[in-house]
Amino acid sequence: xxxxxxxxxxxxxxxxxxxxxxxxxxxxxxxxxxxxxxxxxxxxxxxxxxxxxxxxxxxxxxxxxxxxxxxxxxxxxxxxxxxxxxxxxxxxxxxxxxxxxxxxxxxxxxxxxxxxxxxxxxxxxxxxxxxxxxxxxxxxxxxxxxxxx
Amino acid sequence: xxxxxxxxxxxxxxxxxxxxxxxxxxxxxxxxxxxxxxxxxxxxxxxxxxxxxxxxxxxxxxxxxxxxxxxxxxxxxxxxxxxxxxxxxxxxxxxxxxxxxxxxxxxxxxxxxxxxxxxxxxxxxxxxxxxxxxxxxxxxxxxxxxxxxxxxxxxxxxxxxxxxxxxxxxxxxxxxxxxxxxxxxxxxxxxxxxxxxxxxxxxxxxxxxxxxxxxxxxxxxxxxxxxxxxxxxxxxxxxxxxxxxxxxxxxxxxxxxxxxxxxxxxxxxxxxxxxxxxxxxxxxxxxxxxxxxxxxxxxxxxxxxxxxxxxxxxxxxxxxxxxxxxxxxxxxxxxxxxxxxxxxxxxxxxxxxxxxxxxxxxxxxxxxxxxxxxxxxxxxxxxxxxxxxxxxxxxxxxxxxxxxxxxxxxxxxxxxxxxxxxxxxxxxxxxxxxxxxxxxxxxxxxxxxxxxxxxxxxxxxxxxxxxxxxxxxxxxxxxxxxxxxxxxxxxxxxxxxxxxxxxxxxxxxxxxxxxxxxx
Numbered sequence: 095x096x097x098x099x100x101x102x103x104x105x106x107x108x109x110x111x112x113x114x115x116x117x118x119x120x121x122x123x124x125x126x127x128x129x130x131x132x133x134x135x136x137x138x139x140x141x142x143x144x145x146x147x148x149x150x151x152x153x154x155x156x157x158x159x160x161x162x163x164x165x166x167x168x169x170x171x172x173x174x175x176x177x178x179x180x181x182x183x184x185x186x187x188x189x190x191x192x193x194x195x196x197x198x199x200x201x202x203x204x205x206x207x208x209x210x211x212x213x214x215x216x217x218x219x220x221x222x223x224x225x226x227x228x229x230x231x232x233x234x235x236x237x238x239x240x241x242x243x
Numbered sequence: 244x245x246x247x248x249x250x251x252x253x254x255x256x257x258x259x260x261x262x263x264x265x266x267x268x269x270x271x272x273x274x275x276x277x278x279x280x281x282x283x284x285x286x287x288x289x290x291x292x293x294x295x296x297x298x299x300x301x302x303x304x305x306x307x308x309x310x311x312x313x314x315x316x317x318x319x320x321x322x323x324x325x326x327x328x329x330x331x332x333x334x335x336x337x338x339x340x341x342x343x344x345x346x347x348x349x350x351x352x353x354x355x356x357x358x359x360x361x362x363x364x365x366x367x368x369x370x371x372x373x374x375x376x377x378x379x380x381x382x383x384x385x386x387x388x389x390x391x392x393x394x395x396x397x398x399x400x401x402x403x404x405x406x407x408x409x410x411x412x413x414x415x416x417x418x419x420x421x422x423x424x425x426x427x428x429x430x431x432x433x434x435x436x437x438x439x440x441x442x443x444x445x446x447x448x449x450x451x452x453x454x455x456x457x458x459x460x461x462x463x464x465x466x467x468x469x470x471x472x473x474x475x476x477x478x479x480x481x482x483x484x485x486x487x488x489x490x491x492x493x494x495x496x497x498x499x500x501x502x503x504x505x506x507x508x509x510x511x512x513x514x515x516x517x518x519x520x521x522x523x524x525x526x527x528x529x530x531x532x533x534x535x536x537x538x539x540x541x542x543x544x545x546x547x548x549x550x551x552x553x554x555x556x557x558x559x560x561x562x563x564x565x566x567x568x569x570x571x572x573x574x575x576x577x578x579x580x581x582x583x584x585x586x587x588x589x590x591x592x593x594x595x596x597x598x599x600x601x602x603x604x605x606x607x608x609x610x611x612x613x614x615x616x617x618x619x620x621x622x623x624x625x626x627x628x629x630x631x632x633x634x635x636x637x638x639x640x641x642x643x644x645x646x647x648x649x650x651x652x653x654x655x656x657x658x659x660x661x662x663x664x665x666x667x668x669x670x671x672x673x674x675x676x677x678x679x680x681x682x683x684x685x686x687x688x689x690x691x692x693x694x695x696x697x698x699x700x701x702x703x704x705x706x707x708x709x710x711x712x713x714x715x716x717x718x719x720x721x722x723x724x725x726x727x728x729x730x731x732x733x734x735x736x737x738x739x740x741x742x743x744x745x746x747x748x749x750x751x752x753x754x755x756x757x758x759x760x761x762x
Contacts, residue, residue, distance in 0.1 A: 139733075140614045168517075171495070193531075196531075
């Protein structure tokens with residue numbers, strides 16, 4: 095029963111990821127927006143004169159910019175107010191109970207259900223209607239709470 | 244023999260960490276954060292006033308709640324500062340230095356807490372956790388400020404440690420004291436005591452015995468409770484409470500976004516480093532696994548209760564109000580770090596992570612903050628105060644549209660509290676006159692909203708903040724002479740000072756006007 099449930103959730107993850115992809119206004123991580131250029135220019139100007147050269151090299155590094163951008167994108171969906179906005183808040187207590195019921199065997203499923211949506215959000219951005227890809231994770235936690243009983 | 248016992252490898256590492264924390268917290272302390280915010284200045288000047296006269300700036304003798312600008316702040320930190328001001332003098336370094344030192348002590352409390360929690364653990368792993376605590380942006384930011392919340396946080400950490408030792412009488416006494424240190428603790432401390440009682444099911448008789456000293460400490464509050472001053476910052480439950488409460492647990496907020504208030508945050512860095520997310524996960528797993536043990540239950544209790552005052556306060560993600568969370572979060576992250584250090588490969592990753600964290604901190608705190616937040620930290624008021632003091636025969640009007648300049652002037656010029664109290668008069672109805680007051684006249688200074696039409700008709704100096712600046716055409720039309728300008732790093736004016744020329748207005752400004760700039 096447990097194994098089937100895990101497989102079931104991994105199966106619904108695929109259409110959810112697809113739906114997330116289709117409803118997202120794609121912003122590839124490697125393309126800089128005008129606002130990001132502005133921020134980069136602003137940051138360079140903040141370095142004091144003796145450190146301007148170091149600042150220039152640091153702030154102009156593509157990897158440095160990509161790093162901050164990917165951090166933003168990684169953490170953006172990990173927001174309880176976003177995942178449990180409005181009436182979705184009713185799922186929160188069950189989500190927390192489910193969290194306390196995690197066993198070692200569940201860790202792989204948990205990892206897959208969390209990793210792929212995060213990866214997708216990182217690559218394509220997060221400007222869309224909802225965090226569809228995270229729904230299987232939330233429902234999985236909620237069901238775990240009941241099924242274990 | 245004695246020295247051999249003291250000079251051990253462990254002690255040297257411990258000392259090295261404390262010294263590096265001292266360097267980090269005291270380096271350019273008086274100039275970074277730039278300026279001196281009014282909330283710091285008001286605490287410092289009132290402590291100075293208590294030292295000199297026994298009264299606060301409004302003339303109230305040893306107040307329990309300090310009126311300040313109408314916020315009625317609990318006054319324990321003001322009294323705590325008095326001996327330091329007596330010894331080291333009234334300065335930015337004294338006020339901020341006290342908190343920097345207290346924050347270092349909270350690290351030592353954290354270390355002792357971890358020793359109690361993990362007695363068998365490798366002591367060097369605990370030291371690394373301590374170093375990570377000192378390096379955390381939230382710790383550094385609050386260590387380098389002169390706010391009362393850092394002092395209250397120190398008391399909270401001490402109480403948490405005493406609770407872990409089950410020294411309940413002492414713990415409740417300290418928690419009771421913390422209600423006199425900062426507003427959030429007035430709600431948090433009783434809540435902790437109450438929930439602690441229900442969670443750990445003490446006999447009522449024993450519990451009352453432990454509470455006796457804490458109860459006696461609350462007597463001044465019982466007197467104050469019937470005054471409007473006590474309820475100035477009272478909160479109420481709103482529908483958005485749950486959402487606000489959740490913001491303090493959302494990884495997006497604690498690892499990625501800065502506080503919404505630029506005056507309460509470091510530019511482009513969150514309250515924790517991004518990598519601390521992983522120790523938090525591992526630490527949480529450990530806490531959940533051991534949740535049947537007393538000390539782990541205590542950590543969960545502290546973590547869940549500490550953001551409540553901030554969530555009740557109706558402010559979005561106010562990190563300063565939720566500072567108490569830093570302690571339970573740091574314990575959980577330390578547990579996670581120690582768990583991770585058991586993996587050999589991850590152990591070496593710390594050799595990269597820690598220098599990278601130092602780089603991020605240096606970039607945000609020591610490069611961006613001093614320039615990017617000049618306006619928010621009231622940069623320039625020190626120079627203006629000196630300028631006003633240098634010209635005692637001139638009359639100055641400072642516009643009050645953004646800043647609270649009177650307290651900055653009093654602080655920077657070390658204005659005599661006796662003289663100030665005489666000039667302003669003693670405030671009657673101290674605990675019931677709760678209106679916010681910023682305007683006033685004393686010495687050669689007037690603080691009010693400048694009425695340009697009328698104020699240019701008298702010979703005086705008008706000082707505007709960047710909220711109200713003028714083009715050169717406007718300046719010429721009103722026959723004003725710009726006598727100084729204080730700019731930010733971009734060259735935008737933070738303050739402008741104009742000398743009025745009423746005699747020229749009658750002649751349509753027909754006279755050559757010279758100008759001199761203040762650098």
